Amino acid sequence: MAETVTPSDSSRTTGHLLASLDPLLREWLPRQRWFAGKGRPVTGFTLVAATELLPLDGRLGLHHLLLRVHQPSVFGAEPHPGDCYQLLIGVREALPPRLAPALIGHVEDGPLAGHAVYEALYDPRPAEVLLEALRTQARIGGLCFDRDPRQEIREGLVARLMTVEQSNSSVVYGDTFILKLLRRVVPGVNPDLEIPLALAREGCPRVPAPTAWLHAGTDTEPHVLAVLQPFISGASDGWELALRELAKGEDFAAEARELGRATAEVHTALARALPTATLGHAQLRSLADGMTERLAAAVQAVPVLRPYESGLRAAYRALAGLADEGRTWTAQRIHGDLHLGQCLRSPSGAWSLIDFEGEPARPPAERRLPQPPVRDIAGMLRSFDYAAHSASPPAPDWARVCRAAYCSGYAEVTDRDPRTDPVLLRAYETDKAVYEVLYEARHRPEWLPVPLSAIRRLAASALEARP
Numbered sequence: 001m002a003e004t005v006t007p008s009d010s011s012r013t014t015g016h017l018l019a020s021l022d023p024l025l026r027e028w029l030p031r032q033r034w035f036a037g038k039g040r041p042v043t044g045f046t047l048v049a050a051t052e053l054l055p056l057d058g059r060l061g062l063h064h065l066l067l068r069v070h071q072p073s074v075f076g077a078e079p080h081p082g083d084c085y086q087l088l089i090g091v092r093e094a095l096p097p098r099l100a101p102a103l104i105g106h107v108e109d110g111p112l113a114g115h116a117v118y119e120a121l122y123d124p125r126p127a128e129v130l131l132e133a134l135r136t137q138a139r140i141g142g143l144c145f146d147r148d149p150r151q152e153i154r155e156g157l158v159a160r161l162m163t164v165e166q167s168n169s170s171v172v173y174g175d176t177f178i179l180k181l182l183r184r185v186v187p188g189v190n191p192d193l194e195i196p197l198a199l200a201r202e203g204c205p206r207v208p209a210p211t212a213w214l215h216a217g218t219d220t221e222p223h224v225l226a227v228l229q230p231f232i233s234g235a236s237d238g239w240e241l242a243l244r245e246l247a248k249g250e251d252f253a254a255e256a257r258e259l260g261r262a263t264a265e266v267h268t269a270l271a272r273a274l275p276t277a278t279l280g281h282a283q284l285r286s287l288a289d290g291m292t293e294r295l296a297a298a299v300q301a302v303p304v305l306r307p308y309e310s311g312l313r314a315a316y317r318a319l320a321g322l323a324d325e326g327r328t329w330t331a332q333r334i335h336g337d338l339h340l341g342q343c344l345r346s347p348s349g350a351w352s353l354i355d356f357e358g359e360p361a362r363p364p365a366e367r368r369l370p371q372p373p374v375r376d377i378a379g380m381l382r383s384f385d386y387a388a389h390s391a392s393p394p395a396p397d398w399a400r401v402c403r404a405a406y407c408s409g410y411a412e413v414t415d416r417d418p419r420t421d422p423v424l425l426r427a428y429e430t431d432k433a434v435y436e437v438l439y440e441a442r443h444r445p446e447w448l449p450v451p452l453s454a455i456r457r458l459a460a461s462a463l464e465a466r467p
């Protein structure tokens with residue numbers, strides 16, 4: 001394993017551990033839900049930083065790693081230096097049976113021969129080390145643990161790893177806090193911290209305010225690595241609730257309207273808190289071009305899209321046509337990957353929005369650009385459709401009612417009904433459905449028919465709407 005940056009900790013134990021990890025991680029990493037490079041072999045690693053958080057005292061060692069993972073570039077794409085991942089590696093002489101699912105492998109030789117290395121977040125003790133470091137604002141090697149001094153963090157909260165499907169990894173502490181440890185990390189400002197902090201400054205109660213955060217900074221470029229927020233205890237997410245109502249044959253219109261109101265409140269606060277922009281001819285043209293390019297790339301990667309390509313392009317051409325007629329739109333910071341799974345309803349019925357990271361596959365700089373808020377609306381409209389088409393039998397009328405109620409709720413707060421922008425809305429819905437086809441092909445191929453059913457409808461409706 002080559003080292004481009006001197007590890008913060010250069011102890012001999014860490015050196016041996018890193019050498020042993022190489023073959024184990026090649027096999028283990030691609031099996032992780034959060035690993036973004038699925039489908040391409042792992043050809044090697046570069047160590048970006050290593051920090052010993054607990055020295056191996058005979059029972060438990062704990063290492064924080066930032067590793068660049070090398071893989072062949074996607075066909076036709078520019079050569080890529082490889083994504084950087086955050087790992088928390090535990091070392092034990094013997095792994096207790098309760099930690100068996102966390103095993104990465106056994107060290108073959110050297111002073112640690114026979115020791116088990118494992119995904120340490122499964123283990124309450126290492127996860128508690130992270131909370132304690134945040135509480136005390138520790139500096140360990142290049143790792144900076146910071147917190148909002150106005151929020152109290154109690155000592156001794158017990159940790160448990162969340163087992164939901166997610167793009168990162170989250171640990172809950174005593175039903176009081178949730179720590180999201182980002183897996184694929186990028187340098188620079190991270191919207192998952194930036195936006196909740198900005199909303200907290202605005203006093204917007206719809207998003208849990210960050211309590212503490214971890215970043216790396218001394219011998220690497222600054223990277224946000226983890227964010228701690230209050231845990232909304234007993235909350236259900238919008239996706240679970242929607243599926244539950246669908247299964248009972250109940251409509252979801254009242255909740256959809258409340259979700260529309262919550263989205264509108266967050267958008268209003270974001271427009272106050274962070275810069276806005278006007279999208280004129282050049283920007284709208286480039287928006288339509290970007291959508292067309294993403295479609296072309298998706299057709300290459302998932303050829304079942306090909307029969308719909310010309311219909312889908314018509315949706316983007318209609319947007320370019322409005323740009324040519326001189327139409328402009330206001331852009332602002334938005335959520336960027338809004339769907340029912342990002343909406344939490346507390347036991348009292350209040351909706352909160354979470355996870356402002358944006359679509360994991362989009363370039364980080366693009367995720368922070370001001371965009372028309374209709375893009376988030378399109379994400380939610382797709383989500384109602386997703387729920388309705390993953391039900392058996394599919395329930396298109398259920399989705400139609402929810403979609404209308406959501407837009408009405410949004411309009412009640414902002415005085416802007418998203419349905420008054422049908423061309424922009426359809427272009428964004430189409431772009432989202434194309435993204436979903438790629439996402440499902442990569443992560444959950446059995447779900448592919450859900451976005452494909454929308455692709456068929458969107459292609460047909462864009463062709464029908466042609467002037």
Ligand SMILES: Nc1ncnc2c1ncn2[C@@H]1O[C@H](COP(=O)(O)OP(=O)(O)O)[C@@H](O)[C@H]1O
Nearest residue numbers: 166167168169170178208229230231232354355
């Ligand atoms: N503040 C919170 N309170 C309660 N549960 C939360 C909170 N934040 C996140 N969660 C739960 O954790 C899951 C993953 O969080 P999320 O931010 O969406 O992570 P990811 O980016 O990895 O998908 C959510 O689906 C939700 O169930």
Ligand SMILES: O=P(O)(O)O[C@H]1O[C@H](CO)[C@@H](O[C@H]2O[C@H](CO)[C@@H](O)[C@H](O)[C@H]2O)[C@H](O)[C@H]1O
Nearest residue numbers: 166167239337339340341359360382383386436
């Ligand atoms: O995990 P993230 O929240 O970062 O988002 C990714 O995964 C989502 C699935 O977990 C994916 O959402 C798609 O499936 C949802 C149902 O599971 C559905 O509600 C969404 O509308 C649909 O887009 C999301 O696109 C992806 O970025």
